[in-house]
Amino acid sequence: MSLFAKLSTYDERSARLAGIGLMLLSIFMFSFGDALGKFMVATYSVGQLLWLRACAALLVLLPMIWKQRAEFTRLERPWLQLLRVTLSTLEVAAFFLATVYLPLADVITYYLASPIFVTALSGIVLGERVGWRRWTAILVGFCGVLIAMRPSAQTVSWPAMIALGGSVSFAFLMLITRSLRATPDIVLASSQFAGTFLLGALLSPIGWVTPDLGSLGLFATAGLISVAALLCVNRSLKLAPASVVVPYQYSMIVWAVIFGFAVWGDVPSPATLIGAAIIIGAGLYIFLREQRLGREEIVVNPPV
Numbered sequence: 001m002s003l004f005a006k007l008s009t010y011d012e013r014s015a016r017l018a019g020i021g022l023m024l025l026s027i028f029m030f031s032f033g034d035a036l037g038k039f040m041v042a043t044y045s046v047g048q049l050l051w052l053r054a055c056a057a058l059l060v061l062l063p064m065i066w067k068q069r070a071e072f073t074r075l076e077r078p079w080l081q082l083l084r085v086t087l088s089t090l091e092v093a094a095f096f097l098a099t100v101y102l103p104l105a106d107v108i109t110y111y112l113a114s115p116i117f118v119t120a121l122s123g124i125v126l127g128e129r130v131g132w133r134r135w136t137a138i139l140v141g142f143c144g145v146l147i148a149m150r151p152s153a154q155t156v157s158w159p160a161m162i163a164l165g166g167s168v169s170f171a172f173l174m175l176i177t178r179s180l181r182a183t184p185d186i187v188l189a190s191s192q193f194a195g196t197f198l199l200g201a202l203l204s205p206i207g208w209v210t211p212d213l214g215s216l217g218l219f220a221t222a223g224l225i226s227v228a229a230l231l232c233v234n235r236s237l238k239l240a241p242a243s244v245v246v247p248y249q250y251s252m253i254v255w256a257v258i259f260g261f262a263v264w265g266d267v268p269s270p271a272t273l274i275g276a277a278i279i280i281g282a283g284l285y286i287f288l289r290e291q292r293l294g295r296e297e298i299v300v301n302p303p304v
Contacts, residue, residue, distance in 0.1 A: 019240025051200025056223025094166030141282030148275025
């Protein structure tokens with residue numbers, strides 16, 4: 001093997017390892033940010049969290065927004081962009097509202113079902129053909145959701161339904177993002193934070209609690225973590241194929257269990273763990289099936 005070939009192999013391997021490392025780092029940061037958000041909404045309203053978190057994120061993104069400001073004047077399909085921002089804002093609000101009442105691991109488990117919902121909805125929304133194997137995986141994954149929810153007249157609660165509704169909204173969000181893939185990343189990311197900024201500004205006066213400097217620092221940290229995690233995800237997908245790095249996003253459930261136990265003493269029920277395992281297995285099967293058929297890869301970015 002020539003020296004050039006050795007270097008090329010090494011560079012490709014290094015890029016993949018770097019991509020995996022960045023994906024794992026981003027999932028840790030997203031999970032930490034989610035845990036921080038759950039901690040904050042125990043004292044402050046969800047509206048305050050959305051607003052102050054978005055303020056910090058938009059301040060960080062402001063130089064990039066200004067540099068690429070021309071991109072904001074030529075948006076493709078503006079009404080679809082608006083629908084995407086609306087869905088993004090609602091699903092983030094649903095996520096943090098659900099964490100007020102449910103353990104973090106439970107909420108994350110419902111959101112892990114989003115790739116399964118994407119595959120099911122793609123046949124309806126995008127007219128894509130979904131074969132019997134993937135329909136079987138979808139049904140198996142939905143059984144995992146039912147196991148995690150433990151449905152009965154006594155256990156089905158509105159916080160669980162909010163979390164599940166947020167997961168479905170997230171699935172629609174990914175489908176719309178797929179159809180808007182020509183839109184620059186900075187436009188997609190900043191518009192999502194702008195949506196949570198507006199909703200937060202509208203809701204935060206309701207039950208407003210004036211934060212002290214320490215709490216303001218935590219709100220700012222939550223916003224900075226969200227931006228850093230999103231940038232790590234994007235860089236990871238540029239360094240390595242999605243089929244290599246995306247499966248590592250399921251490590252989010254591990255961090256949710258760790259943070260939930262360390263901060264709140266939450267111990268996931270066997271039903272939650274079994275449901276999460278079934279959902280992850282079905283999601284990985286669907287993802288690998290997409291690769292085998294040469295279809296567009298489903299990339300799951302956690303809520304920002």
